[in-house]
Amino acid sequence: MEKEITIYDLAKILALSPATVSRALNDHPAINAKTKVLIAEKAAELGYRSNTFASHLRTRKTNTLGVIVPRLNSNFMSTVLAGMEEVANNFGYNLLINQSLESELKERSNAKTMFNSRVDGLLVSVAYDTDSFEHFSTFITRNIPVLFFDRIMSHPQCGAVIIDNEQAGYDATRHLLDQGCRRIMHVTGDLRRNVYADRLEGFKRAIAGQNLPLDNRLILSTDLSQEAGRIIADQIDQMVEKPDGLFIANDLCAAICMQALKDKGYAIPEDIAIVGFNNDPVSQVVSPQLTTVFYPGYQMGKTAMTTMIGQLNGTKLIDNSEPIILRSELIIRRSSIRLEKS
Amino acid sequence: MEKEITIYDLAKILALSPATVSRALNDHPAINAKTKVLIAEKAAELGYRSNTFASHLRTRKTNTLGVIVPRLNSNFMSTVLAGMEEVANNFGYNLLINQSLESELKERSNAKTMFNSRVDGLLVSVAYDTDSFEHFSTFITRNIPVLFFDRIMSHPQCGAVIIDNEQAGYDATRHLLDQGCRRIMHVTGDLRRNVYADRLEGFKRAIAGQNLPLDNRLILSTDLSQEAGRIIADQIDQMVEKPDGLFIANDLCAAICMQALKDKGYAIPEDIAIVGFNNDPVSQVVSPQLTTVFYPGYQMGKTAMTTMIGQLNGTKLIDNSEPIILRSELIIRRSSIRLEKS
Numbered sequence: 001m002e003k004e005i006t007i008y009d010l011a012k013i014l015a016l017s018p019a020t021v022s023r024a025l026n027d028h029p030a031i032n033a034k035t036k037v038l039i040a041e042k043a044a045e046l047g048y049r050s051n052t053f054a055s056h057l058r059t060r061k062t063n064t065l066g067v068i069v070p071r072l073n074s075n076f077m078s079t080v081l082a083g084m085e086e087v088a089n090n091f092g093y094n095l096l097i098n099q100s101l102e103s104e105l106k107e108r109s110n111a112k113t114m115f116n117s118r119v120d121g122l123l124v125s126v127a128y129d130t131d132s133f134e135h136f137s138t139f140i141t142r143n144i145p146v147l148f149f150d151r152i153m154s155h156p157q158c159g160a161v162i163i164d165n166e167q168a169g170y171d172a173t174r175h176l177l178d179q180g181c182r183r184i185m186h187v188t189g190d191l192r193r194n195v196y197a198d199r200l201e202g203f204k205r206a207i208a209g210q211n212l213p214l215d216n217r218l219i220l221s222t223d224l225s226q227e228a229g230r231i232i233a234d235q236i237d238q239m240v241e242k243p244d245g246l247f248i249a250n251d252l253c254a255a256i257c258m259q260a261l262k263d264k265g266y267a268i269p270e271d272i273a274i275v276g277f278n279n280d281p282v283s284q285v286v287s288p289q290l291t292t293v294f295y296p297g298y299q300m301g302k303t304a305m306t307t308m309i310g311q312l313n314g315t316k317l318i319d320n321s322e323p324i325i326l327r328s329e330l331i332i333r334r335s336s337i338r339l340e341k342s
Numbered sequence: 343m344e345k346e347i348t349i350y351d352l353a354k355i356l357a358l359s360p361a362t363v364s365r366a367l368n369d370h371p372a373i374n375a376k377t378k379v380l381i382a383e384k385a386a387e388l389g390y391r392s393n394t395f396a397s398h399l400r401t402r403k404t405n406t407l408g409v410i411v412p413r414l415n416s417n418f419m420s421t422v423l424a425g426m427e428e429v430a431n432n433f434g435y436n437l438l439i440n441q442s443l444e445s446e447l448k449e450r451s452n453a454k455t456m457f458n459s460r461v462d463g464l465l466v467s468v469a470y471d472t473d474s475f476e477h478f479s480t481f482i483t484r485n486i487p488v489l490f491f492d493r494i495m496s497h498p499q500c501g502a503v504i505i506d507n508e509q510a511g512y513d514a515t516r517h518l519l520d521q522g523c524r525r526i527m528h529v530t531g532d533l534r535r536n537v538y539a540d541r542l543e544g545f546k547r548a549i550a551g552q553n554l555p556l557d558n559r560l561i562l563s564t565d566l567s568q569e570a571g572r573i574i575a576d577q578i579d580q581m582v583e584k585p586d587g588l589f590i591a592n593d594l595c596a597a598i599c600m601q602a603l604k605d606k607g608y609a610i611p612e613d614i615a616i617v618g619f620n621n622d623p624v625s626q627v628v629s630p631q632l633t634t635v636f637y638p639g640y641q642m643g644k645t646a647m648t649t650m651i652g653q654l655n656g657t658k659l660i661d662n663s664e665p666i667i668l669r670s671e672l673i674i675r676r677s678s679i680r681l682e683k684s
Contacts, residue, residue, distance in 0.1 A: 047484040049458055064438070064459070072427060073640075078420040085414060085441050089452075094459055096406070097439045099427050110431075116391050117406070117436055142389040226623070255627040281568070285597040287629040298415075 005048045014042055064094045065308060066114035066122045068107060070151070072099045075252075075280045076297050077125070080149065083301025084123070091309050093120075100127040102223075111135040121145040121308045126153060128190040128223070145311045145318065149304040151193045152323065159311065160323035161304045165195050168293045169202025171330045172247050172275045175291070177210050179273055179338040181245030185218040187232055187257075188249045196221075199249055199277075218243060222253075229256030236272070237264050245273045245336075251280035251292055258286060258335065273336040288334035296326050347390040356384055406436045407650060408456035408464045410449060412493070414441045417594075417622045418639050419467070422491065425643025426465065433651050435462075442469040444565075453477040457486075463650045467492040470532040470565070487653045487660065491646040493535045494665065501653065502665035503646045507537050510635045511544025513672045514589050514617045517633070519552050521615055521680040523587030527560040529574055529599075530591045538563075541591055541619075560585060564595075571598030578614070579606050587615045587678075593622035593634055600628060600677065615678040630676035638668050 007025070011018040016039070024031045024039040025048075065088060069077045081097065088095050096117060100107035107127045114122055115138055122139055124146065133153055139146045140157050147159040154160075169186075176184050186203045189196040200219065207214055220235075222228040229252070236242055248254035254276030258268055266272055268288055276283055276292040283290035303324060310316030349367070353360040358381070366373045366381040367390075407430060411419045423439065430437050438459060442449035449469045456464055457480055464481055466488065475495055481488045482499050489501040496502075511528075518526050528545045531538040542561065549556055562577075564570040571594070578584055590596035596618035600610055608614055610630060618625055618634040625632035645666060652658030 044480065045483075047480050049460070049484075072424040073417070073420040075415070075417060075420075078415040078417075081439075082414040082441065085439070086443075089440060089448075094438050094455060095440065096436050097423075097427070098431060098437065099424065101428075106431075113431075113436060118391065138386065138389050141387075252623055252627075259627055259629075281594055282624050282627050285594075285601055285624050285628045287601075 005043075005046045007048075010039065010043055010046070010048060013046075014039060061120055062118050063092060064096055064117065064119050065305075066111075066117070066119035067095055067097045068110050068114070068122070068124045069097070069099055070102050070125060070127050072097070075282075076278050076295060079297035080125075080301040080304075083298040083303075084305040085301075087302050087305035087309070093309065100130075102128040104130040104132070108135040111138070115139065115142075115144075119144065121147070121312055123147050123149060123304055123308060125150045126193070128193065131192070145308060147304055147308050147311070147318075149300055151195055157318065159304075159307050159318040159321065161300055161307065161326065162194070162323050163295060163300075163326050163328040165198035166202040166205070168277070168328045168330070169199030169247075170206045171202070172199075172277070172291075172293060173203045173206035174209070175330055175332065176245035176247060176273055176275060176336060177206060177212075179245070179269070179336055181243075181273055181338075182212065183215075183218070183241065183243045184245035184247060185220065185236070185243035186247045186249075187220045187222055187224070187228070187253070189221065189224050191221055196249060203247060224248075224250040224253045226252060226256045229253040230260050232257050233260030233264065236261065243272060245275075247275045249277045251276035251278045251283045251290060254290060254292075255282045255286045258290065269334065269336050269338050273338055275330075275336050279331055283331075283333070286335075291333045291336035292331050294329045294331050296328065300326055347385075347388045349390075352381065352385055352388070352390060355388075356381060403462055404460050405434060406438055406459065406461050407647075408459070408461035409437055409439045410452050410456070410464070410466045411439070411441055412444050412467060412469050414439070417624075418620050418637060421639035422467075422643040422646075425640040425645075426647040427643075429644050429647035429651070435651065442472075444470040446472040446474070450477040453480070457481060461486070463487045463489070463654055465489050465491060465646055465650060468495060468535070470535065473534070487650060489646055489650050489653070489660075491642055493537055499660065501646075501649050501660040501663065503642055503649065503668065504536070504665050505637060505642075505668050505670040507540030508544040508547070510619070510670045510672070511541030511589075512548045513544070514541075514619070514633075514635055515545045515548035516551070517672055517674065518587035518589060518615055518617060518678060519548060519554075521587070521611070521678055523585075523615055523680075524554065525557075525560070525583065525585045526587035526589060527562065527578070527585035528589045528591075529562045529564055529566070529570070529595070531563065531566050533563055538591060545589060566590075566592040566595045568594060568598045571595040572602050574599050575602030575606065578603065585614060587617075589617045591619045593618035593620045593625045593632060596632060596634075597624045597628045600632065611676065611678050611680050615680055617672075617678050621673055625673075625675070628677075633675045633678040634673050636671045636673050638670065642668055 007018050007021045011021045024036045098110045104127050136146050149161040152160040191197045258274050276290045279292045279294040283292045311318050349360050349363045353363045366378045440452045446469050478488050491503040494502040533539050600616050618632045621634045621636040625634045653660050
């Protein structure tokens with residue numbers, strides 16, 4: 001690679017003093033506009049780079065934040081990232097982004113890479129199977145803030161941004177009960193993760209509230225993939241006592257399942273009412289449109305990033321603080337409406 | 343921030359020589375396994391970071407690659423990024439990712455940030471309105487490779503990975519013609535971008551191939567948003583001579599438009615046959631399922647990243663090379679089938 005262009009090189013080429021060049025590049029009022037333009041143009045032409053890199057060694061700041069997500073290609077996650085990027089960009093931070101592919105092993109390796117890249121802070125939504133906190137404690141030890149979002153781990157020194165998954169699960173289930181469903185199946189993800197465990201708690205609370213028995217055969221833990229949507233439809237088709245309501249913790253999985261059920265001749269919502277989760281674009285284009293929980297992904301990204309930057313600036317204290325809870329909302333569409341409003 | 347832990351600190355604490363510690367951390371065969379474990383554990387406990395950051399200053403390599411995409415929250419782009427991340431991770435590269443939000447102004451600012459962060463290479467899919475190459479030439483001047491993917495700019499020193507958009511546009515239109523459509527509307531994006539300009543060329547070639555007149559009122563340049571889908575449906579509803587076929591260069595826009603047309607009482611595909619683009623998950627859950635062009639986003643991400651890393655390793659030459667063209671494929675579904683196969 002070529003030799004780096006310095007202020008001294010620019011000064012020599014332009015027959016100016018290094019001080020003048022430095023001041024001009026920092027927009028110092030003592031330098032006149034014409035000289036500034038001249039110097040800026042030559043600097044651009046020669047590919048001069050402001051020496052932030054070396055200054056990072058001095059300040060030990062890289063202005064880079066690490067983000068680890070389970071998967072990049074999920075509509076929800078890319079919406080969160082878009083929100084994060086907008087705020088980070090406004091504050092002059094760069095994002096190093098990688099994905100755990102739902103594996104704790106890769107998440108550990110990602111965290112190590114982030115650590116060695118000297119990120120100023122780390123934002124994480126953990127993988128399906130993450131059990132250990134160890135790969136994050138390395139950051140805590142070095143006073144590098146770690147903030148969790150969506151799928152969180154509890155730690156007194158880590159911030160967290162979530163929605164009230166228990167309430168969302170309750171609202172979704174309660175809505176199905178209100179529509180006359182009495183045998184509701186809940187399809188969820190890995191119950192080690194708060195998002196799924198909490199929604200299940202809300203599901204149970206709603207069932208118990210109607211004095212209905214809880215049938216554990218109606219709670220399915222899956223990977224919430226499109227394939228899972230097809231398999232669930234097959235399973236329902238083979239059940240003797242079929243569910244009359246279906247609450248699936250992911251819209252795409254729910255949409256695929258609904259389609260497979262329709263193909264098998266089930267009427268939606270008459271035979272089986274369906275509620276999804278996330279308010280993914282698919283929920284609006286399926287027929288019938290899918291009742292779902294609006295998940296404020298963009299806002300979650302912005303809030304998480306604002307909190308992280310506040311912590312770095314010393315304007316926000318995280319120690320022993322409660323998670324930040326964003327508002328989610330049940331959006332009722334035709335896939336679950338079995339009773340006309342009175 | 344705390345003082346950085348060095349090999350010397352570790353050596354002192356463990357009462358070993360710095361050379362032993364250094365060798366152990368580099369997995370040198372002269373150090374026995376027990377000692378290696380002891381040192382590795384202590385290093386982890388104290389938060390030792392391999393001194394890649396300082397060594398970057400010496401080698402002038404950061405092992406970081408910049409990626410600028412128009413929007414993070416698009417199913418297509420997040421699929422491309424997932425493919426890139428997988429390859430980059432395997433080769434020990436980190437990704438700095440940001441989004442131009444379809445604005446050349448922000449793209450310029452992003453490029454500057456990437457440049458100052460000393461990325462080893464830059465991968466870009468350009469914004470809707472990018473006209474200038476200037477913000478990329480800074481990289482070229484410094485021998486930092488720039489590679490374009492999907493939405494590309496032509497430059498002899500820049501690699502490019504695309505699909506054959508002209509052929510894809512031809513195939514989509516030809517299919518509608520084969521289904522008996524004679525008045526086909528094409529809804530596309532900003533024609534400054536190769537992906538849309540090339541698809542339009544393919545559209546025109548197919549129309550000309552049937553000796554049909556080209557009606558410019560049937561070519562609409564939009565932002566391909568969900569809102570655009572609704573507006574197009576309104577426009578069609580108000581046309582005196584309505585189209586009998588619709589080729590929309592984005593699945594989500596096409597799905598929303600189809601839904602709006604159905605709501606207005608149009609039968610799909612009988613009144614209007616529809617073809618989308620990308621093979622987004624929505625194309626499979628709409629009713630009728632949407633004919634579309636499979637766009638190999640994941641493979642594009644992997645190919646672009648492999649090419650970039652090959653260029654950095656010196657195993658791939660880019661100068662004056664042709665763009666790499668990936669195979670796309672028309673996927674025929676019910677939204678466009680008006681004639682049974684004979």
